[in-house]
Amino acid sequence: MIWPTAIITLCFPCVTFGQIAEILDAGRTSCGTSGMLYVLITVCIAMPCLMSCSYRTKMRAKFGLIESPAPDCLVHCFCGYCALCQEYRELTERGIDPSIGYYGNVAKLRRQQQQMGMAAPMPQKMI
Template sequence: MDPYVAQKSTPPSAPSAYGQPPVTGIPLSPPYNYVHNSQPPPPLPHAHAGAPGEWSTGLCDCFSDVSNCCITFWCPCITFGQIAEIIDRGSTSCGASGALYTLIAFVTGCPCIYSCFYRSKMRRQYMLPENPCADCLVHCFCESCALCQEYRELKNRGFDMYLGWHGNVEGQNPAMTMAPAVQGGMSR
């Protein structure tokens, strides 16, 4: 039997026996993902990089990334700003979050009242446990270690912390960074 004849006799809702899309009269664009045993496309690098329910590093593993440990110790507002921009998905900039962190540190002397909320938000996003104790206590007693752990967690999930949210998004979709150019514009 001719494969084209068999394909025409196939109902429009079912794929053909040859893995091709059904004949519907509507043009379909590739890829024709009609194979019954096909796998879904792989997730984005940071979508499921860490296992839910566990941190990728411990709270006191600060020296596994010495450069970030030094930056966090001397200027925690930089690390906090980078973390906040990623967690807020670009709705606040690194500079604005870092400046607010610094302002709260100067006014209250306790920036942990602001940074602990971001740890809680990050834990909810990635389904992480409240380890080793409550978020506010971790930030109150180990602010630098908590910020380093959050930084490492995002980095281990595939984020380039120096690029920020928008840089990471553009890096994943390089073809989507520019709109196509239109020549000539509209005319009558």
């Protein structure tokens, strides 16, 4: 669902950014750390797009996405909230849940792989 993400992003963009950053950094930085840096940059120089546009570039590189509708920095400078929602949705549509963090997604993937490995064998016939 997009509405909860849009409302959270409108009120607390640092939360959405932190969740996206944790996934794209493969857990090397936490959601809290990234979110606090976002807030710090916003308070100090009022340009959080300087940080968030680099993560849009990381996402495009990771998933092979085209730079559209405009360059990453322009998208984040003029439509920052929309860009964060779009990035969150992109991760969600790829089966990644940013709200549970990187390690939560790794654990979820392992559980899914274990369940697939424990499935009953398919009936086989000798030819």
